[in-house]
Amino acid sequence: MKTSRYILLISMLLALPLLAVAGENDKKETKDKSNIADMFSINGIGVSADIFGYVYSLIDDYTSGEVAVELNLGNRFYPIAEIGLGWCDAIDETTSIRYKTRAPYYRVGINYNFMTNEKKPNPKNYVYALARFGWSSFNYDVETPPVTDPVWGGSTALKLNDVKGSCSWAEFGVGVKVKIAKGFHMGWSIRYKTRISEKQGNNSRMWYIPGFGINKGTCFGGTYNLIYEIPFKK
Amino acid sequence: MRMSAKIKCIVCFLFAILPFTACEDGYDCSIENVAYDRIGFYCVSDENVESKYKFPEALTVSLMVNGRDSIVVNHITDTDNLLLPMSYTSDCDTVVFHYEGDFTDTLYIGHENIPFYISMECGTVMYHRITGVKYTDSFIDSAIVANEHVKFDYNENIKVYFID
Numbered sequence: 349m350k351t352s353r354y355i356l357l358i359s360m361l362l363a364l365p366l367l368a369v370a371g372e373n374d375k376k377e378t379k380d381k382s383n384i385a386d387m388f389s390i391n392g393i394g395v396s397a398d399i400f401g402y403v404y405s406l407i408d409d410y411t412s413g414e415v416a417v418e419l420n421l422g423n424r425f426y427p428i429a430e431i432g433l434g435w436c437d438a439i440d441e442t443t444s445i446r447y448k449t450r451a452p453y454y455r456v457g458i459n460y461n462f463m464t465n466e467k468k469p470n471p472k473n474y475v476y477a478l479a480r481f482g483w484s485s486f487n488y489d490v491e492t493p494p495v496t497d498p499v500w501g502g503s504t505a506l507k508l509n510d511v512k513g514s515c516s517w518a519e520f521g522v523g524v525k526v527k528i529a530k531g532f533h534m535g536w537s538i539r540y541k542t543r544i545s546e547k548q549g550n551n552s553r554m555w556y557i558p559g560f561g562i563n564k565g566t567c568f569g570g571t572y573n574l575i576y577e578i579p580f581k582k
Numbered sequence: 583m584r585m586s587a588k589i590k591c592i593v594c595f596l597f598a599i600l601p602f603t604a605c606e607d608g609y610d611c612s613i614e615n616v617a618y619d620r621i622g623f624y625c626v627s628d629e630n631v632e633s634k635y636k637f638p639e640a641l642t643v644s645l646m647v648n649g650r651d652s653i654v655v656n657h658i659t660d661t662d663n664l665l666l667p668m669s670y671t672s673d674c675d676t677v678v679f680h681y682e683g684d685f686t687d688t689l690y691i692g693h694e695n696i697p698f699y700i701s702m703e704c705g706t707v708m709y710h711r712i713t714g715v716k717y718t719d720s721f722i723d724s725a726i727v728a729n730e731h732v733k734f735d736y737n738e739n740i741k742v743y744f745i746d
Contacts, residue, residue, distance in 0.1 A: 440702040440703065443706075445699070445702050445705060445706070447702060490699045492699055495706050495707070495708050496670075497670035497671060498615070500647045500648065500667075500669045500670070502670055502671035503670070503671075504670055504671060504697055506697035506699060506706050551697060551699065552698065552699035552700075553699065563701075
């Protein structure tokens, strides 16, 4: 089951560039080798920070912050690596259960720019589709009020410290980047996340997963990025 | 910069499906909040064939936990299994079978109690792990642990073999 999920994920990661290449082939069957080399030439490198998480932390008990490095390949493909820190310290008002964690997470993937222009090395605006593979391995704490025996009476409290858990997931979505100053872009992305695998801790389920969010089978996420790009071509 | 019709279609498709792709809730807060120990009644024929055993006469079952005695079922007939609530704090529950004619058998169920945190919304539940069974032998031939984990499922946990 897990193997088939990985195959599906890899297929989808590969699908975007293949789709683009196929589209190009339809129109430009006579494209020569130099054009293909241009398509994958390194035009620049970009570093970005997600500021959405820091703003979100003002309104909720859990959030994350991340930085990323991306390569610009021919203004079309942007392989990207993201590293972030997710944290949560939440107490449920109804059940009085406290869940706490703070751990790093990692993602790798690719952006595909629809508004590409190979002739101009540093495009101002982007509209892109994205695919990511993310994972996190972390410890969490759970404190619960006493569990009361409804038949015989008596109660037992549950306190779990440093429970180990891990999760991997895939993300697909779209995003926009707009130039705001020389070298600087701002942008956002909307991401649909689907869990691939999870390793539960003893006597508990993970409630919040750094980088993924609330531990549901699927969910949405978003980023709002400030990006600085260093062009390799003028 | 220009966008081909094909790419426009892909972008439109992505935007169109996103709102309809509802988040799946990974939690299923169980309506039940007590994990029951399921005991099945069996007998073995002379040909060594195992079959379900239904009491031909009225059966009363009481449960003793932490020194408290409580009747769980009273004068039932034609039954071949029992569902028993397990104690959250004791490590041994005592089940007493009262047969007609003042005969009794006692089944001792040793268990661990395992609090399990499900989620912030669903709270914590108690599971159990059966560590062993002992019994008296007025009408009980033997008893075994069929499935040591007592959770919110319909698995039979203990098999009690009666003398037919």
